[in-house]
Amino acid sequence: MRILLTGVTGQLGHTLQPILSQHHEVIAPTRAQLDLSDAAAIAAFVADCKPDLIINPAAYTAVDKAETEVELAQAINAIAPGVFAEQAKKLGIGLIHYSTDYVYDGSLRDDNGKLPSYTEDAPTNPVNVYGKTKLAGEQAIIASGCKYLIFRTSWVYSTFGKNFLLTMLRLANERDELRVVNDQWGAPTSANAIADISAAIVAQLNSAEDAATWWTSHQGTYHLTTKGRTSWCGFTQEIMRQASAAGRLQKAAPTVTGIPATEYPTPAQRPVNSCLDTSLLATTFHVHIPEWEAALAHVLGKIA
Template identity: 35%
Template sequence: MKVVLLGASGQLGREWQDFIERQDEDEFNLLAYTSDDLDITHYQQVSDELRKQKPDLVVNCAAYTDVDGAEDHRKLAQKVNVEAVLYLAELSQELEFKLLHYSTDYVFPGSKLDRRAMPEGYPEDYPADPINWYGRTKWEGEQAIRNTSSNYLILRLSWVCGQYGSNFVKTMLELGRERDKLQVVNDQWGSPSFTTDIVRNSIALINAEATGTYHYTSKGLISWYDFAEKIFTLSDINVEVESVDSDTFSTKAPRPHFSKLNTRKITAELGEVVDDWEEGLIALLEQLKKR
């Protein structure tokens, strides 16, 4: 299978490359492009390259993911997360390749009432109602694909963490070694999606010829405070963690209080593929020790 990977320098894009390097070379022929190699907003360049390569699958890991920055740079976020994605969907339809696109838990409203009503998380068909511009652009990007391509796979993720790039786990490890005390919010609830598991299950969905929208995240429901406490415990880092409300930190973009994704659909189709969040964290910390 010939695969074009877009956004190859991000934490998920780098995980894709690392994962494929360990697989049978005959199964995947991966062509990885960073934004410097191929900017998805440069439509003619994208068109020329995809027509040249004739891929079976395009994996779009490119996105504008700065949640607060999106509030100040709305046109850029719209261009990357919606307009460029629409063009990829149009090329998918024309050139007949499958499009795998990653989206986010932030398409949902994340109210405290929803946490009580749906303790296992939002199902795929729950009405989207994003509360910030980033979430809105990701939802519009999803809709652009659904309305244009007949061969697509959208995988929604939450709290993405991995061995590459910047994420909550790596930030906590750094701050925990620098400071004696930290404040972490206790009123935003969800579960992490670890990049190794994301890629593994993305490939499983592709091999199963799945189409449509799926959720992937870990088992369990925790707050960012719970997550930080476990990171420090497992890493033997002695730091005092103070539990605080979201109002303690001023952010440009509002955050959902609840963003758990329900994973019944992917489990029903692929089997027991969702690990507990603590197991995923242990595996990630082991990866980080080896780097």
């Protein structure tokens, strides 16, 4: 299969490229080769390379900067996915696109005040520019009429780029105490877990006797995260526990102290509840979804 893969300088695209390249021809343009803020350039690039499938993990992910760089976030997160979808529709191919827990406002509670996981049909209501532009991208894809899979994920980290895991590991060697938000909840999800699950789904598509029938029965929006939930503070505590046990810290692990989000103000509001229900993904594609702690151990094992 000939796959157009975007965002190869980002965490997920960088992780997906070598995995997909084992079994497929992957066209993976860099930012210099394809400007995702240029709709005409996107259309021309897709028409020129004529892929069998488009996979779009590329996104404007600077959540706080998006509050002031609204036009750029809109171009990459909302307009670009719509252009990819329109081109996919013209070519009669499918589009796999990645979205976010931030399409929700995080206020979901049950009758006991606890935080249930969001299902795919829960009402969306993003509370920041990043979430609003990502939701607009989802809506543009659906409106195009193309064959699509939209995967919403959360709290993505990897061995590559700028992310929470690498930041905490760096700070662990610089500080004796880490003060981390303990009242926002979600599933830390490694780019490796997302890539492995995505590759398994692409393999299912590739081996389908009738691709059109496969798309008819599988098309839709799914939640793709690891299993379980924790707070940012809990995530940090587990990072320190595993890293210390594996001898990956240069000194004794720092104390991790939980703080309310009000003590760590940011330009963009974050959802309190980012927990996503992955049961639809599991039952539809029969893929293995790892526990978040196991996924973390896998990633830590890859860090030199």
